[in-house]
Amino acid sequence: MANITQIPKESLYRYCDQDLFTFSSTADLESLPSIIGQSRAQDAIDFGINISGEGYNLFVMGPAGSGKYTLVKDFLDEQVKLRSDGSDWGYLHNFSDPQTPWFVSLPAGQGRQLRHDIEKVVHHLIEDLPRAFDDEYYRGRMRAIDESSRKHRVRLFGTLQAEADRKGILLLRIQDGSYAFAAKRDGEPMTSDEFEQLPLDQQEKTEDLIASLHEELQNSLLELREWERDNQEKVSALNYEVAKEVISRQINKLKHAYPKSLRLQNYFDAMQKDMCDNVDTFLKPEDSNEESLAGVDSALFRHYQINLIVDNTDLHGAPVVYENLPTHQSLLGCVENMAMMGALVTDFSLIKAGAVHRANGGYLILDVDQLLMQPFAWEGLKRALQAKEIRFDTLERMYSLVATVSLEPEPIPLDLKVILLGDRHLYYQLYELDPEFAELFKVVADFEEEITRNHDNHMLYARLLATTVQQEGLLHLDRDAVSCVIEHGARAVEDAYRLSLHQGDMTDLLRESSYWARKKGENVVSRQHVQLALKSRTERVDRIRTQLYNHIESSITCIAVTDERVGQINALSVMSVGGFSFAQPSRLTANCRYGDGDIIDIEREADLGGDIHSKGVMIMSGYLGSTYAKDKPLSMSASLVFEQSYGEVDGDSASLAELCVLLSAIAEVPLKQSLAITGSMNQHGAVQAIGGVNEKIEGFFDVCKRIDFTGKQGVIIPQSNIQHLMLNQDVIDAVAAGDFQIHAVETVDQALFLLTDIDIGVCDSQGQYPDGSFNALVSQRIQHWADIHKQEKEVHTEQAETQ
Incomplete structure (x- = not known):
């Protein structure tokens, strides 16, 4: 042919x-x-990085190892040089509402400087305030207040004492500091026995005098307390005045250092007021241990310091962050807790940043497969992008897993471009299943393979x-x-x-x-x-491949590479294990008989055949009917099976082999076992390309070498697969020596001719094939079954008429 x-x-x-x-x-x-070779992806990445607008985040898709991250990182390394430096981000204590800390944004490097400046201020106050309160001016004013209080006390009790003496009553101060009155004799208080010996009228008169004096005492004590309260207010005002004078000098330094930040100006005012109100923290010597004197990092002064969650001091240009484990917490940050006296507590200093915070103002690169595997991470990222702000919504609070009081930090404004790296199927799945995805990731860069x-x-x-x-x-x-x-x-x-x-x-x-x-x-x-x-x-x-070929060599798995057999052919498939692909030669057999036109795919019936394989069997059935039974019923039944196949079979690359072996069974013409075959086909008998052609050829060659290499073996492949050949040297050498043949075919007839060495035969205008041709044998067998079917139908008709 x-x-x-x-x-x-x-x-x-x-x-x-x-x-x-x-x-x-x-x-x-x-x-x-x-x-190289990624001009389409490069243009898309360049567009996605430089365009501004809501939702213009990127999805860079391509197989793993294609250089997606490298290309994106190279682009960003150049792009960030053209953008302004990233910002420092931190949280400040909210003195009016500690549960809602304030955020603050500063130019890169100023956050660290602010932390240093606040630390200096606290250290200065720890040293300066005690000196100010030990100053002679302060002590003089305190002495004046104390002396005024003392004189007032002396005057009140002097008057009361004189009144008591005039009435013959003694004023006593007892051990607990309170006052009492008693009758006196010879300047000494009477005992109870002495008092009872007095006449009753004198006792009653004395008791009345003591009662009136006691009332005057209560009025004096009340007046004294009011006076002392006024004095305490004077002391507090003096302390506030002295403290404010010292503290304001330090706070003003901070204000002058950060004049452009209204948030910091307000914070410094609030900090100054809190320091003045709590000046005793800086003064009490009993609290001045090593920890408290450590300054702003101690528990006493920590609330004055900034919690610098993002420090971009060493950053030049916009930030570029790659997060390789994008959990909800590592992306969006968290508010940590610490145990104190058996309870979990927190404050603004335990706020921790996530990758979104670190990338704010720049670019965040994420592997989408890793992102989707982490609970709530994808939803949290979308929520931040949609709201254009970063909130600290911990999973524990969202699902009430921990009953603790937590913080609600002020949300940070978000200006971020997210770049997702992933496979194509993930992109298409997200596009179809997540309606928000297309609105948030409007730019796709598709990598060439x-x-x-x-x-x-x-x-x-x-x-x-x-x-x-x-x-x-x-x-x-x-x-x-x-x-x-x-x-x-x-x-x-x-x-x-x-x-x-x-x-x-x-x-x-x-x-x-x-x-x-x-x-x-x-x-x-x-x-x-x-x-x-x-x-x-x-x-x-290749342990599994070696084991498989050993089984073939020892006849555990039956493969014939010599002689000819009816209804039996060597089909080739590819098995992939852990990224390693190799050929799996299989014996494919067919049986046929008179029947109702069903071709049974045993693999399908046993739930071992995939959808594409079943499609190939149906295409073969269509070819069989259109070629040999255009004017008669296809009154046959057949079964096809991959012998000793215990795993799933899928793909249509065996459809050519299945047709050839079925026609062999119908025509009762043997096929050469020295040839293996692979290829798909359409309903018109044209042979189509398949995958894994190199592995299939090499696999059958190796099996032949192991079993019985006669120099007559070979493989039949589709003509369209020639361009895909890149075979191993041992196969090339065998072909060059004439010991192994590789045939390329375009039609089913060409494949059958190679397998049988029989003229296939072309149908004439009357629909007849030449006598002795392969197609004539097939047609005759199908006609025989059609005649049987016709006879049975006539018998059934006669029986029906008789009845």
């Missing part, structure tokens, strides 16, 4: 010609300023390798090693004319190649070292 291609060795691997390179090693190449393979891109790739080598401190690659890495890049994307842009995989390969070169005592990485890195990488993960 014409147009069947036996692929030559030149088409099995597209080499990168090292002679086209003008450098001797990557040491001769200039590094790249950015990664591959680029065209040509000489210009080969040179860019070489420079990319040179850049990675320099950044990682690896050994440089010679030209042949660069060619080998480029060839691996083509193999990675299963296309000889494309190159992988998976930067993570490329960097790992360079690291491993450099390791093997150093281990061999070489100073430059060669092709041998790159190949050794690839080989060792495979050997580390």
Whole structure:
């Protein structure tokens, strides 16, 4: 049959010609300023970073290892230089409402300076206030107040004493400091016995005098208390006056240092008033232990200090923050608690910032998969972006998990651009399932996974390798090693004319190649070292493949690679385990018989077949009916199964094999077991490309080598898969020696011809196939079943008429 291609060795691997390179090693190449092949993503990131407006946050999507973070970070490193420095953020004690601390924003570096300035003020007051209250001026005024109080006391009690003496009553001051009256005799108080010996009328007269004197005493004591209260107010006013004079000098220094911040000006006024009202804190010697004298960091003075939650002193430009564990707390901050006397307490100094606080005024980079895995983190981030403010809503308070009094810090205004990094499926899921997502992330940057393979891109790739080598401190690659890495890049994307842009995989390969070169005592990485890195990488993960092929070799898993069998074919699928893909040759069998037209997919019936595989079986059924039963019923039943298959089967790459084995069973024509086949098909019999073609060819080759390598084996693949071939050297050598064949087909008929060596036959104008052709045998068998069906129908009709 014409147009069947036996692929030559030149088409099995597209080499990168090292002679086209003008450098001797990557040491001769200039590094790249950015990664390659991402112009679309670069434009989108540039747009998203520079545009202003609500909701213009970015979602950068692409597979892991494609360089998303690197490209974004490079862009931001340049962009932040053009923006003003970030701000310092802190919280201040609210003296009028301690449960609602104030936020304060300062230019970068001033927060730390403010903390230092407040600390100096407190230290100065700890030293200056005791001196001020020990000053002669203060003591003189205090003595005057005390002397006035003493004189008033003397006058009151002198008058009372004189009145008592005139009435013959003695005024006594007892041990507890109170006063009492008693009758006297010879200047001494009478005893109770002496008083009782007095005449009754004298006793009553004395008691009346004492009662009137006691009333005068109470009036004097009341007057004295009023006087002392007035004096205490004078003392308080004096203390406030002296304290204010000292404190205001220090507070004014703070005011002059921060004249542009109205919030700080108000705070300094409130702080001054609180210090004046509580000046005793600075004066009591019994409290002046080492901790209290430690200054503003002590518990006595902590409420005067700023809680600097974001310190951007060392920042130049806008902040760029990458949070690798975006929990609700690490994103939005928290208010911590501390245990005190068996209870949990808190204050403004226990407010802790999150990544959103640190990135405020700049950019926050997050991995969306990590973000979505953390409870309430995504909702908290959206709430902050929508409200344009950061609130401290702890999960404990939101869900009443802890019954403690907490703070409600004043919300901080939010000016932030968020950049999410993630896979495409996460972007599309969020877009479909979260109605708020599209409003908050209006810019998407989609990373390319591959680029065209040509000489210009080969040179860019070489420079990319040179850049990675320099950044990682690896050994440089010679030209042949660069060619080998480029060839691996083509193999990675299963296309000889494309190159992988998976930067993570490329960097790992360079690291491993450099390791093997150093281990061999070489100073430059060669092709041998790159190949050794690839080989060792495979050997580390191929235990399952080795076990599978051992089972085939020992006939535990039945695969025939010689002879011919009816209704049996070697199909090829790909298994992926932990990122390692390899071929799994399988025996596919078919049985057919007269029936009602059902083709039973046993994999589907056993819940082992996926939807795409079932679709492939239905396409095959459509082809079978349209080709062989246009004018008659398809009166047959058939069953298809992957023998010794115990896992799920999915994909349509076996649909060509399923059709061929079914037609073999119908025509009773044996198929060559020396050929394995892979490919999908449409309802018109055209063969279509499949994935994993290199692994499939290499897998069947390895199985043949293990079982019985006759030199007659081969693989049938779709014609459209030729461009994807990047095969191992041992397969290429076998093809070059004529010991292994790789055939490319475009139609089902071409595949059948290779498998049977029988003329397939073309239908003539009367719908007949040439005698002895494969299609004639199939058509005859289907016609036979159709005749049986017709006869049964006629019998049923006659029986019905008789009845």
